[in-house]
Amino acid sequence: MTGVTPPAALLDVRKPHHSHWEYVGWAAAVTSAALLLLSVVTNPNFHWEIVGEYLAAPIILRGIWMTLMLTAISVVFGVLFGAVLAVMMRSPSAVLARLATGYVWFFRGTPLLVQLIFWFNLAALYPTIGFAGYQINATHLITPFLAAVIGLTTNEAAYMAEIIRGGFESVNRGQTEAASSLGLRPRQVTFRILLPQAMKVIVPVIGNQSIAMLKNSSLVSVLGVSELLHSAEIIYGTNYQTIPLLIVASIWYLAMSTILSVCQHVVESAHGRNASRASSRKAKELALKVGGE
Protein backbone atom coordinates (compact mmCIF):
# COMPACT_ATOMS: atom_id res chain seq x y z
CA MET A 1 0.00 0.00 0.00
CA THR A 2 1.20 3.48 -0.81
CA GLY A 3 1.02 6.16 1.89
CA VAL A 4 2.03 3.85 4.72
CA THR A 5 5.20 5.32 6.29
CA PRO A 6 7.63 3.00 8.09
CA PRO A 7 8.61 3.82 11.71
CA ALA A 8 11.09 6.73 11.94
CA ALA A 9 13.59 4.54 13.75
CA LEU A 10 14.16 2.63 10.50
CA LEU A 11 15.10 5.75 8.54
CA ASP A 12 18.79 6.75 8.25
CA VAL A 13 20.22 10.15 7.48
CA ARG A 14 20.97 10.10 3.74
CA LYS A 15 22.65 12.97 1.88
CA PRO A 16 23.11 13.33 -1.85
CA HIS A 17 26.55 13.05 -3.42
CA HIS A 18 28.39 16.37 -3.15
CA SER A 19 31.51 17.72 -4.85
CA HIS A 20 33.64 20.58 -3.51
CA TRP A 21 34.24 21.69 -7.08
CA GLU A 22 30.65 22.96 -6.97
CA TYR A 23 31.81 25.84 -4.67
CA VAL A 24 34.70 26.66 -7.00
CA GLY A 25 32.30 26.76 -9.94
CA TRP A 26 29.92 29.11 -8.14
CA ALA A 27 32.75 31.44 -7.14
CA ALA A 28 34.11 31.59 -10.69
CA ALA A 29 30.67 32.16 -12.22
CA VAL A 30 29.61 34.88 -9.76
CA THR A 31 32.94 36.72 -10.02
CA SER A 32 33.01 36.80 -13.82
CA ALA A 33 29.34 37.82 -14.00
CA ALA A 34 29.95 40.65 -11.53
CA LEU A 35 33.02 41.90 -13.41
CA LEU A 36 31.17 41.83 -16.72
CA LEU A 37 28.18 43.69 -15.23
CA LEU A 38 30.49 46.29 -13.65
CA SER A 39 32.26 46.97 -16.93
CA VAL A 40 28.97 47.33 -18.78
CA VAL A 41 27.40 49.63 -16.18
CA THR A 42 30.45 51.87 -15.72
CA ASN A 43 31.31 52.18 -19.42
CA PRO A 44 29.98 55.65 -20.40
CA ASN A 45 29.80 54.61 -24.07
CA PHE A 46 26.69 52.56 -23.32
CA HIS A 47 24.83 55.81 -22.49
CA TRP A 48 22.53 54.26 -19.91
CA GLU A 49 20.86 57.63 -19.35
CA ILE A 50 19.62 57.50 -22.96
CA VAL A 51 18.49 53.91 -22.49
CA GLY A 52 16.46 55.09 -19.50
CA GLU A 53 15.06 58.02 -21.41
CA TYR A 54 13.69 55.94 -24.29
CA LEU A 55 12.82 52.73 -22.47
CA ALA A 56 9.15 53.72 -22.12
CA ALA A 57 8.94 56.23 -24.98
CA PRO A 58 5.50 56.21 -26.67
CA ILE A 59 6.99 55.26 -30.05
CA ILE A 60 8.77 52.26 -28.44
CA LEU A 61 5.56 51.18 -26.70
CA ARG A 62 3.67 51.38 -29.99
CA GLY A 63 6.44 49.28 -31.53
CA ILE A 64 6.00 46.66 -28.80
CA TRP A 65 2.27 46.54 -29.53
CA MET A 66 2.97 46.04 -33.24
CA THR A 67 5.52 43.29 -32.49
CA LEU A 68 3.00 41.48 -30.31
CA MET A 69 0.31 41.84 -32.99
CA LEU A 70 2.58 40.47 -35.72
CA THR A 71 3.65 37.57 -33.51
CA ALA A 72 0.11 36.67 -32.48
CA ILE A 73 -1.33 36.91 -36.00
CA SER A 74 1.47 34.89 -37.62
CA VAL A 75 1.46 32.18 -34.96
CA VAL A 76 -2.34 31.77 -35.01
CA PHE A 77 -2.65 31.73 -38.79
CA GLY A 78 0.60 29.79 -39.11
CA VAL A 79 -0.84 27.04 -36.89
CA LEU A 80 -4.14 26.96 -38.80
CA PHE A 81 -2.53 26.96 -42.24
CA GLY A 82 0.15 24.54 -41.02
CA ALA A 83 -2.54 22.14 -39.79
CA VAL A 84 -4.15 22.18 -43.22
CA LEU A 85 -0.75 21.47 -44.81
CA ALA A 86 -0.06 18.65 -42.34
CA VAL A 87 -3.39 17.00 -43.13
CA MET A 88 -2.60 17.38 -46.85
CA MET A 89 0.83 15.79 -46.38
CA ARG A 90 -0.81 12.76 -44.72
CA SER A 91 -3.58 12.56 -47.31
CA PRO A 92 -3.78 9.42 -49.47
CA SER A 93 -4.12 11.78 -52.45
CA ALA A 94 -0.72 12.10 -54.07
CA VAL A 95 -1.62 15.51 -55.52
CA LEU A 96 -2.41 17.04 -52.12
CA ALA A 97 0.60 15.40 -50.47
CA ARG A 98 3.03 16.63 -53.13
CA LEU A 99 1.55 20.14 -53.11
CA ALA A 100 2.03 20.43 -49.36
CA THR A 101 5.51 18.89 -49.44
CA GLY A 102 6.52 21.28 -52.22
CA TYR A 103 5.21 24.24 -50.23
CA VAL A 104 7.19 23.24 -47.16
CA TRP A 105 10.28 22.58 -49.29
CA PHE A 106 10.14 26.09 -50.78
CA PHE A 107 9.29 28.13 -47.70
CA ARG A 108 11.71 26.34 -45.38
CA GLY A 109 14.43 26.38 -48.02
CA THR A 110 14.61 30.12 -48.66
CA PRO A 111 15.52 32.83 -46.13
CA LEU A 112 12.63 34.51 -44.34
CA LEU A 113 14.20 37.92 -45.02
CA VAL A 114 14.18 37.22 -48.75
CA GLN A 115 10.57 36.04 -48.60
CA LEU A 116 9.53 39.23 -46.79
CA ILE A 117 11.19 41.49 -49.35
CA PHE A 118 9.65 39.39 -52.09
CA TRP A 119 6.10 39.88 -50.75
CA PHE A 120 6.81 43.58 -50.27
CA ASN A 121 7.80 43.88 -53.92
CA LEU A 122 4.98 41.78 -55.26
CA ALA A 123 3.58 44.83 -56.99
CA ALA A 124 6.70 44.97 -59.16
CA LEU A 125 5.95 41.48 -60.47
CA TYR A 126 2.18 41.78 -60.65
CA PRO A 127 1.21 45.48 -60.89
CA THR A 128 -2.47 44.54 -60.88
CA ILE A 129 -4.11 41.62 -59.13
CA GLY A 130 -7.51 40.32 -60.09
CA PHE A 131 -9.57 38.24 -62.44
CA ALA A 132 -12.57 38.48 -64.76
CA GLY A 133 -12.10 42.17 -65.40
CA TYR A 134 -12.03 43.04 -61.70
CA GLN A 135 -8.56 44.50 -61.11
CA ILE A 136 -6.90 45.88 -57.99
CA ASN A 137 -3.75 47.96 -57.97
CA ALA A 138 -1.22 45.77 -56.15
CA THR A 139 0.76 48.74 -54.88
CA HIS A 140 -2.22 49.86 -52.84
CA LEU A 141 -3.24 46.35 -51.80
CA ILE A 142 0.14 45.15 -50.53
CA THR A 143 0.87 47.55 -47.68
CA PRO A 144 4.07 46.94 -45.68
CA PHE A 145 1.95 45.56 -42.83
CA LEU A 146 0.13 43.12 -45.12
CA ALA A 147 3.42 42.03 -46.73
CA ALA A 148 4.82 41.45 -43.23
CA VAL A 149 1.80 39.39 -42.11
CA ILE A 150 1.74 37.33 -45.32
CA GLY A 151 5.50 36.76 -45.20
CA LEU A 152 5.63 35.72 -41.54
CA THR A 153 2.47 33.59 -41.77
CA THR A 154 3.37 31.69 -44.93
CA ASN A 155 6.84 30.98 -43.54
CA GLU A 156 5.54 29.96 -40.12
CA ALA A 157 2.96 27.65 -41.72
CA ALA A 158 5.74 25.64 -43.36
CA TYR A 159 7.41 25.00 -39.99
CA MET A 160 4.10 24.35 -38.23
CA ALA A 161 3.16 21.85 -40.93
CA GLU A 162 6.26 19.81 -40.14
CA ILE A 163 5.66 20.13 -36.39
CA ILE A 164 2.03 19.01 -36.63
CA ARG A 165 2.91 16.19 -39.02
CA GLY A 166 5.56 15.06 -36.53
CA GLY A 167 2.91 15.10 -33.80
CA PHE A 168 0.69 12.80 -35.85
CA GLU A 169 3.63 10.51 -36.62
CA SER A 170 4.33 10.21 -32.89
CA VAL A 171 0.98 8.51 -32.30
CA ASN A 172 1.19 4.73 -32.35
CA ARG A 173 0.01 3.14 -35.62
CA GLY A 174 -2.19 0.79 -33.60
CA GLN A 175 -4.42 3.76 -32.72
CA THR A 176 -5.29 4.31 -36.37
CA GLU A 177 -5.90 0.60 -36.88
CA ALA A 178 -8.10 0.29 -33.78
CA ALA A 179 -10.13 3.35 -34.78
CA SER A 180 -10.48 2.16 -38.38
CA SER A 181 -11.50 -1.32 -37.31
CA LEU A 182 -14.40 0.22 -35.35
CA GLY A 183 -15.60 1.80 -38.58
CA LEU A 184 -14.69 5.39 -37.67
CA ARG A 185 -14.43 7.53 -40.80
CA PRO A 186 -10.98 8.81 -41.82
CA ARG A 187 -11.84 12.34 -40.67
CA GLN A 188 -13.01 11.10 -37.27
CA VAL A 189 -9.86 9.03 -36.89
CA THR A 190 -7.76 12.13 -37.58
CA PHE A 191 -9.62 14.63 -35.40
CA ARG A 192 -11.09 12.50 -32.58
CA ILE A 193 -8.38 9.88 -32.09
CA LEU A 194 -5.04 11.08 -33.48
CA LEU A 195 -5.14 14.87 -33.01
CA PRO A 196 -5.84 14.86 -29.22
CA GLN A 197 -2.88 12.53 -28.75
CA ALA A 198 -0.66 14.47 -31.14
CA MET A 199 -1.35 17.69 -29.21
CA LYS A 200 0.89 16.48 -26.39
CA VAL A 201 3.84 16.68 -28.77
CA ILE A 202 2.64 19.74 -30.70
CA VAL A 203 1.77 22.20 -27.90
CA PRO A 204 5.25 22.56 -26.35
CA VAL A 205 6.82 23.06 -29.78
CA ILE A 206 4.26 25.76 -30.65
CA GLY A 207 5.51 27.55 -27.52
CA ASN A 208 9.07 27.45 -28.86
CA GLN A 209 7.90 28.66 -32.25
CA SER A 210 6.08 31.61 -30.68
CA ILE A 211 9.26 32.76 -28.95
CA ALA A 212 11.20 32.38 -32.19
CA MET A 213 8.50 34.32 -34.04
CA LEU A 214 8.67 37.16 -31.51
CA LYS A 215 12.28 37.75 -32.50
CA ASN A 216 11.90 36.88 -36.19
CA SER A 217 9.25 39.58 -36.47
CA SER A 218 12.09 42.11 -36.12
CA LEU A 219 13.03 41.19 -39.71
CA VAL A 220 10.00 43.09 -41.01
CA SER A 221 11.75 46.31 -39.94
CA VAL A 222 13.33 46.19 -43.41
CA LEU A 223 9.83 46.71 -44.85
CA GLY A 224 9.33 49.82 -42.73
CA VAL A 225 6.68 48.27 -40.49
CA SER A 226 7.01 50.16 -37.22
CA GLU A 227 7.42 47.22 -34.88
CA LEU A 228 9.84 47.36 -31.94
CA LEU A 229 13.16 47.22 -33.80
CA HIS A 230 12.05 49.63 -36.50
CA SER A 231 10.80 52.08 -33.84
CA ALA A 232 14.26 51.99 -32.26
CA GLU A 233 15.80 52.52 -35.69
CA ILE A 234 13.62 55.56 -36.31
CA ILE A 235 14.86 57.13 -33.10
CA TYR A 236 18.56 56.42 -33.63
CA GLY A 237 18.16 57.56 -37.23
CA THR A 238 17.61 61.07 -35.84
CA ASN A 239 19.79 61.12 -32.70
CA TYR A 240 22.52 58.67 -33.84
CA GLN A 241 22.43 56.85 -30.46
CA THR A 242 22.46 53.44 -32.12
CA ILE A 243 23.75 51.29 -29.24
CA PRO A 244 21.48 52.66 -26.48
CA LEU A 245 18.40 52.29 -28.66
CA LEU A 246 19.34 48.73 -29.62
CA ILE A 247 19.72 48.04 -25.89
CA VAL A 248 16.21 49.44 -25.35
CA ALA A 249 14.84 47.08 -28.01
CA SER A 250 16.79 44.12 -26.61
CA ILE A 251 15.53 44.73 -23.09
CA TRP A 252 11.95 44.59 -24.34
CA TYR A 253 12.54 41.52 -26.53
CA LEU A 254 14.13 39.80 -23.53
CA ALA A 255 11.23 40.79 -21.29
CA MET A 256 8.62 39.55 -23.78
CA SER A 257 10.39 36.26 -24.49
CA THR A 258 10.83 35.70 -20.74
CA ILE A 259 7.09 36.16 -20.23
CA LEU A 260 6.38 33.78 -23.11
CA SER A 261 8.81 31.21 -21.68
CA VAL A 262 7.09 31.40 -18.30
CA CYS A 263 3.69 30.98 -19.99
CA GLN A 264 5.03 27.99 -21.92
CA HIS A 265 6.38 26.47 -18.73
CA VAL A 266 3.05 26.97 -16.93
CA VAL A 267 1.08 25.41 -19.80
CA GLU A 268 3.43 22.42 -19.99
CA SER A 269 3.58 21.70 -16.28
CA ALA A 270 -0.18 22.18 -15.96
CA HIS A 271 -0.56 19.58 -18.70
CA GLY A 272 1.71 17.14 -16.91
CA ARG A 273 0.44 17.87 -13.42
CA ASN A 274 -3.22 17.56 -14.37
CA ALA A 275 -2.56 14.26 -16.05
CA SER A 276 -0.62 12.78 -13.14
CA ARG A 277 -2.99 14.21 -10.54
CA ALA A 278 -5.99 12.81 -12.36
CA SER A 279 -4.41 9.40 -12.64
CA SER A 280 -3.31 9.25 -9.00
CA ARG A 281 -6.80 10.31 -7.89
CA LYS A 282 -8.33 7.68 -10.12
CA ALA A 283 -5.88 5.13 -8.81
CA LYS A 284 -6.96 5.88 -5.23
CA GLU A 285 -10.63 5.58 -6.15
CA LEU A 286 -9.88 2.26 -7.78
CA ALA A 287 -7.91 1.06 -4.79
CA LEU A 288 -10.95 1.80 -2.61
CA LYS A 289 -13.35 0.24 -5.07
CA VAL A 290 -11.47 -2.99 -5.58
CA GLY A 291 -10.00 -3.02 -2.06
CA GLY A 292 -11.76 -6.29 -1.29
CA GLU A 293 -10.14 -8.19 -4.14
Place this chain on the structure above:
Amino acid sequence: MSDLAVSVRGLVKQFGSHTVLRNIDFDVQAGHVSCIIGPSGSGKSTLLRCLNSLEEIQGGEVRVFGELQGYVAVNHGYRRLSPVRLAQQREHVGMVFQSFNLFPHMTVEQNLTCAPTLLGKEKAATSRKRAAELLAMVGMAGYGSSYPEQLSGGQQQRVAIARALMMNPRVLLFDEPTSALDAERVSEVLDVMKTLAKVGKTMVVVTHELSFAREVADVVTFMDEGVVVEAGRPEQVLGHPECDRTKAFLSKVL
Protein backbone atom coordinates in the same frame (compact mmCIF):
# COMPACT_ATOMS: atom_id res chain seq x y z
CA MET B 1 -22.94 -19.46 -49.64
CA SER B 2 -24.34 -16.69 -47.47
CA ASP B 3 -24.32 -18.83 -44.29
CA LEU B 4 -20.55 -18.62 -44.61
CA ALA B 5 -19.57 -15.79 -42.26
CA VAL B 6 -16.12 -15.58 -43.78
CA SER B 7 -15.09 -16.93 -47.15
CA VAL B 8 -11.57 -16.46 -48.51
CA ARG B 9 -10.69 -17.69 -52.01
CA GLY B 10 -7.24 -17.69 -53.59
CA LEU B 11 -5.91 -14.94 -51.30
CA VAL B 12 -2.44 -13.72 -52.21
CA LYS B 13 -0.71 -11.08 -50.09
CA GLN B 14 2.69 -9.63 -50.89
CA PHE B 15 4.82 -7.10 -49.07
CA GLY B 16 6.93 -5.81 -51.95
CA SER B 17 8.46 -8.88 -53.57
CA HIS B 18 7.93 -10.99 -50.45
CA THR B 19 4.85 -13.22 -50.67
CA VAL B 20 3.29 -13.66 -47.24
CA LEU B 21 0.07 -15.46 -48.18
CA ARG B 22 0.10 -17.87 -51.12
CA ASN B 23 -3.31 -18.79 -52.49
CA ILE B 24 -5.24 -19.12 -49.23
CA ASP B 25 -8.72 -20.68 -49.05
CA PHE B 26 -10.36 -20.22 -45.68
CA ASP B 27 -13.99 -20.47 -44.51
CA VAL B 28 -15.77 -19.78 -41.26
CA GLN B 29 -19.37 -20.90 -40.68
CA ALA B 30 -21.69 -18.40 -38.99
CA GLY B 31 -21.67 -18.96 -35.24
CA HIS B 32 -18.42 -20.89 -35.30
CA VAL B 33 -15.16 -20.22 -33.52
CA SER B 34 -12.23 -20.66 -35.85
CA CYS B 35 -8.71 -20.72 -34.42
CA ILE B 36 -5.65 -20.13 -36.58
CA ILE B 37 -2.39 -21.52 -35.24
CA GLY B 38 1.10 -21.70 -36.65
CA PRO B 39 4.67 -20.56 -36.12
CA SER B 40 5.48 -16.83 -36.14
CA GLY B 41 5.92 -15.57 -39.70
CA SER B 42 3.44 -18.12 -41.02
CA GLY B 43 1.09 -15.32 -42.17
CA LYS B 44 -1.72 -16.02 -39.72
CA SER B 45 -1.96 -12.45 -38.40
CA THR B 46 -1.73 -11.09 -41.94
CA LEU B 47 -4.63 -13.33 -42.98
CA LEU B 48 -6.67 -11.95 -40.08
CA ARG B 49 -5.83 -8.37 -41.05
CA CYS B 50 -6.96 -9.06 -44.61
CA LEU B 51 -10.39 -10.07 -43.30
CA ASN B 52 -11.22 -6.46 -42.34
CA SER B 53 -9.16 -4.84 -45.11
CA LEU B 54 -6.41 -3.50 -42.86
CA GLU B 55 -4.14 -4.87 -45.59
CA GLU B 56 -4.45 -4.46 -49.34
CA ILE B 57 -4.32 -7.79 -51.16
CA GLN B 58 -2.73 -8.75 -54.46
CA GLY B 59 -4.90 -11.71 -55.45
CA GLY B 60 -8.14 -13.49 -54.58
CA GLU B 61 -11.27 -12.50 -52.71
CA VAL B 62 -12.34 -12.00 -49.12
CA ARG B 63 -16.08 -12.14 -48.43
CA VAL B 64 -17.95 -11.56 -45.18
CA PHE B 65 -21.52 -12.88 -45.30
CA GLY B 66 -21.23 -12.84 -49.07
CA GLU B 67 -20.05 -9.21 -49.35
CA LEU B 68 -16.73 -8.65 -51.11
CA GLN B 69 -14.37 -6.92 -48.67
CA GLY B 70 -12.08 -4.00 -49.49
CA TYR B 71 -12.62 -4.05 -53.23
CA VAL B 72 -15.24 -3.76 -55.92
CA ALA B 73 -15.05 -6.06 -58.94
CA VAL B 74 -14.44 -4.14 -62.16
CA ASN B 75 -13.98 -5.28 -65.78
CA HIS B 76 -10.60 -6.94 -65.54
CA GLY B 77 -10.01 -7.21 -61.81
CA TYR B 78 -10.70 -5.29 -58.66
CA ARG B 79 -10.62 -1.67 -57.54
CA ARG B 80 -9.89 -0.64 -53.93
CA LEU B 81 -12.88 0.89 -52.14
CA SER B 82 -12.83 4.50 -50.96
CA PRO B 83 -11.69 5.09 -47.35
CA VAL B 84 -15.27 5.86 -46.31
CA ARG B 85 -16.65 2.67 -47.92
CA LEU B 86 -13.88 0.68 -46.20
CA ALA B 87 -14.92 2.20 -42.88
CA GLN B 88 -18.56 1.24 -43.52
CA GLN B 89 -17.54 -2.38 -44.12
CA ARG B 90 -15.36 -2.45 -41.01
CA GLU B 91 -18.34 -1.50 -38.84
CA HIS B 92 -19.51 -5.10 -39.21
CA VAL B 93 -16.16 -6.76 -38.47
CA GLY B 94 -14.78 -6.15 -34.97
CA MET B 95 -11.12 -6.57 -34.13
CA VAL B 96 -9.19 -7.13 -30.91
CA PHE B 97 -5.45 -6.45 -31.07
CA GLN B 98 -2.48 -8.01 -29.33
CA SER B 99 -1.52 -4.62 -27.86
CA PHE B 100 -5.12 -3.67 -26.92
CA ASN B 101 -4.89 -0.24 -28.63
CA LEU B 102 -7.36 1.44 -26.30
CA PHE B 103 -7.58 5.21 -26.84
CA PRO B 104 -5.43 6.60 -24.00
CA HIS B 105 -7.04 10.06 -23.98
CA MET B 106 -10.52 8.65 -23.35
CA THR B 107 -12.07 6.98 -20.33
CA VAL B 108 -13.07 3.35 -20.57
CA GLU B 109 -16.68 4.40 -21.12
CA GLN B 110 -15.68 6.87 -23.87
CA ASN B 111 -13.60 4.15 -25.52
CA LEU B 112 -16.78 2.08 -25.74
CA THR B 113 -19.27 4.77 -26.72
CA CYS B 114 -17.17 6.83 -29.16
CA ALA B 115 -17.69 4.70 -32.27
CA PRO B 116 -21.48 4.12 -32.00
CA THR B 117 -22.18 7.75 -31.08
CA LEU B 118 -19.77 9.39 -33.54
CA LEU B 119 -21.19 7.23 -36.31
CA GLY B 120 -24.70 8.21 -35.28
CA LYS B 121 -25.79 4.64 -34.55
CA GLU B 122 -27.44 5.49 -31.25
CA LYS B 123 -28.03 8.25 -28.68
CA ALA B 124 -25.36 8.97 -26.08
CA ALA B 125 -27.57 7.80 -23.20
CA THR B 126 -28.42 4.49 -24.91
CA SER B 127 -24.76 4.01 -25.72
CA ARG B 128 -23.68 4.56 -22.11
CA LYS B 129 -26.29 2.09 -20.91
CA ARG B 130 -25.06 -0.58 -23.33
CA ALA B 131 -21.46 0.21 -22.42
CA ALA B 132 -22.23 -0.46 -18.75
CA GLU B 133 -23.88 -3.77 -19.67
CA LEU B 134 -20.95 -4.89 -21.81
CA LEU B 135 -18.43 -3.83 -19.17
CA ALA B 136 -20.34 -5.94 -16.66
CA MET B 137 -20.26 -8.85 -19.09
CA VAL B 138 -16.45 -8.70 -19.39
CA GLY B 139 -16.11 -8.31 -15.61
CA MET B 140 -15.17 -4.63 -15.72
CA ALA B 141 -18.29 -3.11 -14.15
CA GLY B 142 -17.49 0.14 -12.32
CA TYR B 143 -14.39 0.94 -14.35
CA GLY B 144 -16.19 3.25 -16.81
CA SER B 145 -14.48 6.43 -15.59
CA SER B 146 -10.98 4.91 -15.42
CA TYR B 147 -8.33 5.67 -17.99
CA PRO B 148 -6.64 2.78 -19.85
CA GLU B 149 -3.21 3.50 -18.31
CA GLN B 150 -4.66 2.72 -14.86
CA LEU B 151 -5.67 -0.80 -15.88
CA SER B 152 -3.68 -4.02 -16.08
CA GLY B 153 -3.14 -5.63 -19.46
CA GLY B 154 -5.85 -8.19 -18.87
CA GLN B 155 -8.31 -5.49 -17.88
CA GLN B 156 -7.41 -3.39 -20.93
CA GLN B 157 -7.93 -6.36 -23.22
CA ARG B 158 -11.34 -7.10 -21.71
CA VAL B 159 -12.28 -3.44 -22.27
CA ALA B 160 -11.02 -3.74 -25.86
CA ILE B 161 -13.30 -6.75 -26.39
CA ALA B 162 -16.26 -4.79 -24.98
CA ARG B 163 -15.37 -1.86 -27.26
CA ALA B 164 -15.41 -4.11 -30.32
CA LEU B 165 -18.77 -5.61 -29.23
CA MET B 166 -20.35 -2.14 -28.99
CA MET B 167 -20.63 -2.05 -32.79
CA ASN B 168 -22.50 -5.41 -32.80
CA PRO B 169 -20.05 -6.86 -35.35
CA ARG B 170 -21.16 -9.89 -37.34
CA VAL B 171 -17.65 -11.32 -37.05
CA LEU B 172 -15.11 -10.70 -34.30
CA LEU B 173 -11.38 -11.05 -35.06
CA PHE B 174 -8.77 -11.65 -32.35
CA ASP B 175 -5.10 -11.09 -33.18
CA GLU B 176 -3.11 -12.98 -30.52
CA PRO B 177 -5.24 -11.40 -27.78
CA THR B 178 -3.30 -12.89 -24.87
CA SER B 179 0.27 -12.76 -26.19
CA ALA B 180 1.08 -9.43 -24.51
CA LEU B 181 -0.34 -10.47 -21.14
CA ASP B 182 1.28 -11.68 -17.93
CA ALA B 183 0.71 -15.40 -17.51
CA GLU B 184 -1.72 -14.99 -14.62
CA ARG B 185 -3.85 -12.55 -16.66
CA VAL B 186 -4.34 -14.80 -19.69
CA SER B 187 -7.26 -16.82 -18.32
CA GLU B 188 -9.43 -13.78 -17.50
CA VAL B 189 -9.35 -12.78 -21.19
CA LEU B 190 -9.85 -16.35 -22.44
CA ASP B 191 -12.84 -16.72 -20.10
CA VAL B 192 -14.52 -13.71 -21.71
CA MET B 193 -13.85 -15.20 -25.14
CA LYS B 194 -15.34 -18.54 -24.04
CA THR B 195 -18.48 -16.70 -22.93
CA LEU B 196 -18.74 -15.08 -26.35
CA ALA B 197 -18.28 -18.44 -28.03
CA LYS B 198 -21.11 -19.91 -25.95
CA VAL B 199 -23.57 -17.23 -27.08
CA GLY B 200 -22.74 -18.07 -30.70
CA LYS B 201 -20.57 -15.13 -31.72
CA THR B 202 -18.69 -15.79 -34.95
CA MET B 203 -15.02 -15.49 -34.02
CA VAL B 204 -11.71 -15.89 -35.82
CA VAL B 205 -8.88 -16.20 -33.31
CA VAL B 206 -5.16 -16.16 -34.09
CA THR B 207 -3.66 -17.68 -30.98
CA HIS B 208 -0.84 -19.62 -29.36
CA GLU B 209 -3.20 -20.92 -26.67
CA LEU B 210 -3.66 -24.49 -27.91
CA SER B 211 -5.72 -25.53 -24.89
CA PHE B 212 -8.16 -22.72 -25.67
CA ALA B 213 -8.30 -23.86 -29.30
CA ARG B 214 -8.90 -27.47 -28.25
CA GLU B 215 -11.68 -26.50 -25.84
CA VAL B 216 -13.51 -23.76 -27.74
CA ALA B 217 -12.76 -23.95 -31.45
CA ASP B 218 -15.10 -25.53 -33.95
CA VAL B 219 -12.33 -25.51 -36.55
CA VAL B 220 -8.57 -25.25 -36.10
CA THR B 221 -6.47 -24.11 -39.05
CA PHE B 222 -2.73 -24.71 -39.06
CA MET B 223 -0.73 -22.31 -41.24
CA ASP B 224 2.93 -22.38 -42.18
CA GLU B 225 4.92 -20.27 -44.66
CA GLY B 226 1.86 -18.56 -46.07
CA VAL B 227 -0.26 -21.61 -46.82
CA VAL B 228 -3.02 -23.48 -44.98
CA VAL B 229 -1.38 -26.80 -44.16
CA GLU B 230 -4.23 -28.47 -42.37
CA ALA B 231 -7.71 -27.56 -41.14
CA GLY B 232 -10.35 -29.48 -39.29
CA ARG B 233 -11.90 -30.32 -35.93
CA PRO B 234 -9.55 -29.43 -33.05
CA GLU B 235 -9.29 -33.04 -31.82
CA GLN B 236 -8.23 -34.02 -35.32
CA VAL B 237 -5.72 -31.23 -36.10
CA LEU B 238 -4.32 -30.98 -32.58
CA GLY B 239 -4.75 -34.64 -31.58
CA HIS B 240 -4.13 -36.62 -34.75
CA PRO B 241 -2.48 -34.29 -37.25
CA GLU B 242 -1.99 -35.73 -40.74
CA CYS B 243 0.79 -33.48 -42.03
CA ASP B 244 4.39 -33.67 -40.89
CA ARG B 245 4.68 -29.90 -40.57
CA THR B 246 1.72 -29.83 -38.17
CA LYS B 247 3.25 -32.66 -36.14
CA ALA B 248 6.60 -30.87 -36.01
CA PHE B 249 4.96 -27.61 -34.83
CA LEU B 250 2.84 -29.31 -32.19
CA SER B 251 5.78 -31.28 -30.83
CA LYS B 252 7.65 -28.01 -30.36
CA VAL B 253 4.91 -26.06 -28.59
CA LEU B 254 3.32 -28.83 -26.50
